Amino acid sequence: MIATVSTLAVAITLIVAIPKMPRWDRVKKSFFNGEVLGETFPKLLDAFVLDIKIFLWSVPIILFIAMLVAVTRNSRSPALFPLRILAVVYVDVMRGVPVLLWIYLIGFGVPGLGLERPWNSPLLWGTVALVLTYATYVSEVFRAGIESVHESQRAAARSLGLSNAQTMRHVVLPQAVRRVIPPLMNDMVSLQKDVALVSLIGPIEILRQAGIDKSKFASFTPYVGAAIIFLAITIPMTRTTDWLLERERRRTSGTRVS
Amino acid sequence: MQKVVKSFGANTVLNALDLDIAKGEIVSLIGPSGSGKSTLLRCINLLEPIDDGEIWFGGIDISVPGYDPNPVRRRIGMVFQSYNLFPHMSVMENICLAPVRVLGRKANDTKAQALALLEQFGLADKAKSYPDQLSGGQQQRVAIVRALTIEPEVLLLDEITSALDPELVGEVLDAVRNLRNTGMTVVLATHEMSFAREISDTVCMLDGGVIIEKGSPESIFTNATNPRTRQFLSRVNSR
Incomplete structure (x- = not known):
């Protein structure tokens, strides 16, 4: 009841206040032009297919590299010390520089080496830059998850005779991954948006298409169209995760504290 | 186990502890918190590497550094206080x-x-x-x-009844009694004195990382010679 009233109050204020702004008419014409939207929207959707493709290629590779790095950093064998160092350096370096900079550096740098087609495509190397950067973010999420599994779980698994690797695979990782699904989805939503950064080195995906249409129609409406398309993907993504988590929680846990 | 030493930093938890456990024997470890009962069990299962001494199991010293712990753990079962x-x-x-x-x-x-x-x-x-x-x-x-x-050939029980409601302690007692008939060797750390008295062949009183007194349940619980054991038992019993 209180929630409804306060929501209503905020909504009414916004609806009344915004059109009172001095330049609302101009903003409305430039950003919310129905005609321009209708004309550019299909092209934006077409361009968005490339975003989706880049995203879908990247995710499995990112998860794989991230898991490998996280498990390596968490290994305890003295023999793996050099690998642990390597993993730390990789994460520190990739994570310490903005994604955009890596896209420029790798996306322009590697094709500059004079590789043959198709290995000289900025699209390919821009995506590689995205994957390598995001893998470090996600590896840190996995690592936090692994470390959150209580030591006693390992003790129980080892006492049953499971090897280190088996303990990791059957006991630690399943719990770790479940726990980090919310932050993981957060990174995936970020990735879905950052895919658009690859456009800055050439490929025509949605953000670049919107830029082209903006100039053509002298209107910012294509950007709003692009924003709508992004939201149409990212919001259901987040809601689905919440729903999956809730279902899992209900399946495995006891009575809920209200 | 011979002269087993285990320290965590400057804190020596097991201090040259000796213990022989026969096949099929049920041994209770009693003593105040921090006396080393749990650590002793964890060392037997190689969950904690020991700093000095030897642990022999079936004619092999399993405490040698680098000895593969997995085959040993397959022959030793362990139950923890917090279930895990x-x-x-x-x-x-x-x-x-x-x-x-x-x-x-x-x-x-x-x-x-x-x-x-x-x-x-x-x-x-x-x-x-x-x-x-x-x-x-x-x-x-x-x-x-x-x-x-x-x-397993040996079962290690680490204060497994500490978190149980009284009704269930009896059930667990029955279970351990059944194990005795199967010839299972059991080592249990416990604060339940009546449980230890009823179930054990041998009771070991730990204090300060060593076994200060060892004997049949009757001799320990009715006729302890070490003053520290008597003090501990009277405190526990007066609760």
């Missing part, structure tokens, strides 16, 4: 994990065996439940079943 069930697995999955993954048993055979054990422990209807849906007592009984399915 795997929360993401059902009761059945918890129980079948080690037999299938470690011993390479067929899943179906293991399931049948697990069901029989669950029945014996009054848990037949809980096979599909998850640990968080069970009471503490039920969880601990599942943990015991889980330790038994690797068919």
Whole structure:
């Protein structure tokens, strides 16, 4: 009841206040032009297919590299010390520089080496830059998850005779991954948006298409169209995760504290 | 075990401790908190590397650094004070994990065996439940079943009744009594003096990382010679 009233109050204020702004008419014409939207929207959707493709290629590779790095950093064998160092350096370096900079550096740098087609495509190397950067973010999420599994779980698994690797695979990782699904989805939503950064080195995906249409129609409406398309993907993504988590929680846990 | 030393930093928890355990013997470790009971059990299972001394098991010194702990752990079951069930697995999955993954048993055979054990422990209807849906007592009984399915020669029980309600302690007692008939060697750390007195062949009183007195339950509980043991028992009994 209180929630409804306060929501209503905020909504009414916004609806009344915004059109009172001095330049609302101009903003409305430039950003919310129905005609321009209708004309550019299909092209934006077409361009968005490339975003989706880049995203879908990247995710499995990112998860794989991230898991490998996280498990390596968490290994305890003295023999793996050099690998642990390597993993730390990789994460520190990739994570310490903005994604955009890596896209420029790798996306322009590697094709500059004079590789043959198709290995000289900025699209390919821009995506590689995205994957390598995001893998470090996600590896840190996995690592936090692994470390959150209580030591006693390992003790129980080892006492049953499971090897280190088996303990990791059957006991630690399943719990770790479940726990980090919310932050993981957060990174995936970020990735879905950052895919658009690859456009800055050439490929025509949605953000670049919107830029082209903006100039053509002298209107910012294509950007709003692009924003709508992004939201149409990212919001259901987040809601689905919440729903999956809730279902899992209900399946495995006891009575809920209200 | 001979002259076993275990320290955590400057804190020496086991201080040249000697202990012989015969096959089929049921040994209780009693003593105040921090006396080294749990650490001793963890060292036997090689969960903690020891700093000095030797642990012999079946004619082999298993405490040598670099000795593969997994074959040893397969022959030693352990049950923890806090159950340590795997929360993401059902009761059945918890129980079948080690037999299938470690011993390479067929899943179906293991399931049948697990069901029989669950029945014996009054848990037949809980096979599909998850640990968080069970009471503490039920969880601990599942943990015991889980330790038994690797068919260990030695069972280590680390204060397993500390978290159980009184009604269930009796049930666990019965279970351990049954184990005695199977010739299982059991080492248990406990604060339940009546439990220790009833179940053990030998009782060891630990204090300051050494066994200060060892003997039959009768001699320890009615006729302790060490003043520290008498003091400890009178405090415990006056509760």
